[in-house]
Amino acid sequence: MSTETDKERILANILDCIARSCITMPYAERYKNSDKYGAYLGWFESDDSIKIGDLVMCATIRDTKYKFGYITKIISQTHMEIREIGSNSICSISNERFYPIRGMRKLDLLEGKEYTLFCKVMKAIHKADEYMYRFNDINFESNDVAVVSFRKKWTDLTEFHPLIVKINYDNKTSIKQILEQMYQQGYGTKEF
Structure with a gap:
């Protein structure tokens, strides 16, 4: 970082x-x-x-x-x-x-632990290396829950059905823990 x-x-x-x-x-x-x-x-x-x-x-x-x-x-x-x-x-x-x-x-305006989590999510995506999944967006529901959406590669951004993953996090959440939560919620296995 x-x-x-x-x-x-x-x-x-x-x-x-x-x-x-x-x-x-x-x-x-x-x-x-x-x-x-x-x-x-x-x-x-x-x-x-x-x-x-x-x-x-x-x-x-x-x-x-x-x-x-x-x-x-x-x-x-x-x-x-x-x-x-x-x-x-x-x-x-x-x-x-x-x-x-x-x-x-x-x-472009994320700060503090939200920006840190965003960087960790991007590293987790890179580590997972799922060819058909692309990062779409991240929203923060609260101080400890982020909602990350993914889309299928080559999908028109105006017409797609995203995979929504909720990630529980704090300052100590690791990339491995983020990946585990993503996989538990269908990342890498969901059919679009």
Whole structure:
């Protein structure tokens, strides 16, 4: 696993997605086709479109670890509490304009033990080497249960019947334990 922090990885992903969207489409089309072209800053959105949990960029503050972060509390359109990416540190920022960052893949924004589990699941899939199974998605039901979906290779992503596997996990869950749970729930044997 890489030595970069969650914050470094997520900020690099934000930059990568925004840069790709700037290169691949005309400026006027960015807002309308965000799902197709990746991340964008919500330049055209009003501040009242921001919700708790949104990833935002602060427009005017400089040189602070809260320049990008997640909204934890909305006090007013210009005063919000922000959680630093990759930590539980929270700061109240006022007299500011906040731009929501939209269109990011949730996999690019995973932090902490969720990101660690995602990496372990990917290693387990590689270790299992099941040719017809492909990773589709991961969702976290709670702090100790993740739902991983798999699809058949060469399946159109809009019309497929996934294999759903629930994985119980904690900080000590091994790749071997993840594989055992996957196999018990039909990974490698389910007919699509």
